[in-house]
Amino acid sequence: MAKIYCVANQKGGVGKTTTSVNLAAGLAAQRQRVLLVDLDPQGNASMGSGIDKQSLTVGVYQVLLGLAHVSEARQRAQKPGYDVLPANRDLSGAEFELVDMDRREHCLKKALAEVASEYDFILIDCPPSLSLLTLNGLCAAHGVIVPMQCEYFALEGLSDLVNTIKQVHANLNSDLEVIGLLRVMFDPRVTLQQQVSAQLVNHFGDKVFKTIIPRNVRLAEAPSYGLPGVSFDPSSRGARAYIEFGAEMIRRVGATTTAL
Ligand code: ATP
Ligand code: MG
Numbered sequence: 500m501a502k503i504y505c506v507a508n509q510k511g512g513v514g515k516t517t518t519s520v521n522l523a524a525g526l527a528a529q530r531q532r533v534l535l536v537d538l539d540p541q542g543n544a545s546m547g548s549g550i551d552k553q554s555l556t557v558g559v560y561q562v563l564l565g566l567a568h569v570s571e572a573r574q575r576a577q578k579p580g581y582d583v584l585p586a587n588r589d590l591s592g593a594e595f596e597l598v599d600m601d602r603r604e605h606c607l608k609k610a611l612a613e614v615a616s617e618y619d620f621i622l623i624d625c626p627p628s629l630s631l632l633t634l635n636g637l638c639a640a641h642g643v644i645v646p647m648q649c650e651y652f653a654l655e656g657l658s659d660l661v662n663t664i665k666q667v668h669a670n671l672n673s674d675l676e677v678i679g680l681l682r683v684m685f686d687p688r689v690t691l692q693q694q695v696s697a698q699l700v701n702h703f704g705d706k707v708f709k710t711i712i713p714r715n716v717r718l719a720e721a722p723s724y725g726l727p728g729v730s731f732d733p734s735s736r737g738a739r740a741y742i743e744f745g746a747e748m749i750r751r752v753g754a755t756t757t758a759l
Pocket of ligand 2: 543
């Protein structure tokens with residue numbers, strides 16, 4: 500049965516999508532069966548997996564509203580081979596349409612239950628807000644992966660996210676926990692980044708992943724080719740870091756390796 504993780508941080512542009520797509524690819528490269536859910540109307544995780552969001556007719560929007568099954572809406576990202584439940588701008592309408600629905604925070608959880616046995620990992624790329632879409636992600640998940648840049652303001656935003664996670668844990672999903680904080684876009688030459696990184700480890704201990712994702716231009720170039728950085732340039736420092744992060748996740752959750 501799949502372990503389900505949200506990649507969440509309400510701050511924009513902190514590396515959520517880059518982490519979701521490359522962790523999906525990194526896990527797939529290590530023979531894990533992966534479904535990547537694009538829960539952001541920007542559709543960046545879909546595009547970054549080579550799926551054309553403009554021509555999408557069935558995606559996560561229809562799934563959330565109960566108009567389609569995941570099995571009808573998912574598409575295959577060929578390199579290195581993982582499934583994607585794609586999104587485009589239609590999804591922004593779901594915020595309003597979900598409001599009137601019964602158990603509106605649990606729509607994604609209900610939909611994913613149908614396919615959970617087909618995967619080892621389901622990863623959910625959340626939008627940069629603590630909206631009803633993000634709540635659906637948090638209610639469906641066993642844990643949260645929080646990508647963050649080692650900057651002063653990163654710590655401020657973190658307390659809002661941790662409070663939301665605590666509230667969801669108390670009221671909606673008692674399985675939910677923070678799996679870990681992932682340091683991304685890291686530049687060791689910047690003293691402030693080193694200081695914030697050390698502060699994070701002091702404060703959060705082993706909730707900080709050992710793997711550090713460096714700032715690496717190949718990761719930023721890859722989406723324009725419709726590929727995860729891990730597939731676009733496997734020998735780049737960024738790709739190798741995400742493969743290592745995949746291995747750390749497998750160790751952390753004790754997932755079994757499934758032969759393809
Ligand atoms: P949003 O909040 O808009 O969804 P996000 O948190 O998903 O954004 P990304 O889209 O993953 O953030 O990354 C923001 C930008 O930073 C992108 O242009 C991406 O290519 C770039 N980027 C992410 N990680 C790295 C990295 N390790 N090295 C270099 N560039 C990176
Ligand atoms: Mg994003």
